[in-house]
Amino acid sequence: MNKNKKTIREQARDIPVYKSCDVLVVGGGPAGSSAAASAARAGAETILVERYGYLGGLSTGGLVIWIDRMSDWKGTKVITGFADDLLDRLPGESILGPPKAVWGSKDPEIVNYWKSRSCAFQDTVTWSPTIDPEVLKNTSFEILIEYGVKLIMHSWAVAPVMEEDTIRGVIFESKAGRQAILAKVVVDATGDGDIFAMAGESFESDINEDSIHHTINVAFLCCGLDMERIINFTRTQPEEWKKILTKAHELGIGTAPSPSPYNDTCVFMGPKMSGYNCLDIADLTEVEIKSRRRMKKVVDFYRGCLPGFEKARVSQTAPQIGTRHSRRLIGRKKMVFEEWSMGKIHSDEIGVSPPPSSKYPNVSVPLSCLVPQKTENLIAAGRNLSCDARTHDFMREIPNCWLMGQAAGIDAAIAVKTGANLRDVSISDVQKELICQGVYLQKQIAPEQD
DSSP states (O other): OOTTSOOOOOOOOOOOEEEEEEEEEEOOSHHHHHHHHHHHHTTOOEEEEOSSSSSSGGGTTTOOOBOOOOBOTTSOBOSOTHHHHHHTTSOGGGEEOOOGGGTTOOOHHHHHHHHTTTOEETTEEOOOOEEOHHHHHHHHHHHHHHTTOEEEOSOEEEEEEEETTEEEEEEEEETTEEEEEEEEEEEEOSSSOHHHHHTTOOEEOOOOTTSSTTOEEOOEEEESOOHHHHHHHHHHOHHHHHHHHHHHHHTTOOOOOEEOSSTTEEEEOOOOBOSOOTTOHHHHHHHHHHHHHHHHHHHHHHHTTSTTOTTOEEEEEOSSOEEOOSOEEOBSSOBOHHHHTTTOOOTTEEEEEOOSSTTSOOEEEEGGGGSBSSOBTEEEOSTTSSBOHHHHHHHTSHHHHHHHHHHHHHHHHHHHHHTOOGGGSOHHHHHHHHHHTTOOOSSOOOOOOO
8 A cells, every 4th residue: 555645534334235135246247147147047036236337248338249259169159058048139130140050160261251250260160259239238138137137237336245254245336325235145247356356355467468368448339331342352352451450550550340240330349558457547547548549540540441441430439448357366276277278177167168279178167266265155257267367368258257157146046045155055056057057068967857
């Protein structure tokens, strides 16, 4: 703490309890939405607190409309469960992705077609669709309401309610002032580990310099273009396209238009910026200003040199800043490169991630990487998991956040139902409920028959 900083002493006061519940989920991004839906579906009275007026987090408000790989390099869809439940409800015109028949295809012509639409990597077609963020917001609301989740929007959790090493709820602030929600189990789906950090849990923040997992930016959509014409140019004139990209990097733009489900709209996921801390309000403010200044440069540049982009204009800027990394929990188990690269399957597996490269086997995700070391009745979910920086490169992605959120919500619901301590819940019970909710596991456990 900076001893030179001035301080004031806040007067002690009684905080009114707004609600009580079985499971409280803090944060309505991919992990939080999945956790809340899955906990409620498993029978828990569930409340979700979200600081914005929408659900989906970076997949909607952050305009990360390209959903990363959910199929492995052989074409098997391994991110399932809540992800399927959500995406299967999207109208066909609001989602762009390859048909199941070509997942895993290495046919050059098919790969070339889907590569230009952000659905083929390492010469393999993958299930990695692009979605309409507004449709995903609405669909997220409907699915959580359908499962009985109580939603509290426009509210920011600011402190855990602690009883020694046990969390009993959170204090949140809104236009109505400062209030509390009490819960039997709390899911920290803030993305930044706000709740577990304030509860006193240890965390890591080291980065992988060779990746983008630590960069930050404001994404934006452009409309008024002809994306098919743009794609045709990049495919038929690769040398000219390469020159354009090289010039963009020289000018400090460093980002290219990516398709959306609609031909007249594209998304820019940058320019990405390094060296900023998304937990520092001065850094966040600077990134907002710099990002918006760079947007104009990006649009002006491509208008002048990219066929199909002549009439493009910025139609939407992300209300939620694009942050990829801050705190990583030091949990009961840590996902590390040395284990998953060798194909280790954890006994407490709660899902399977596609590996970042075809040279590695599918990645087993353990429940204990979400469980804090000392705080009782608290579980993390999402990009704040316990892992090394290299593992965070891909585990931070939206599909994996759906995966981890679903497991956290189910674990929380079973803890409430059985009266067990969260860390003592039977992994077999968790895995059975995961399978009942459609989650893919490498070690299948048959659910009990009625």
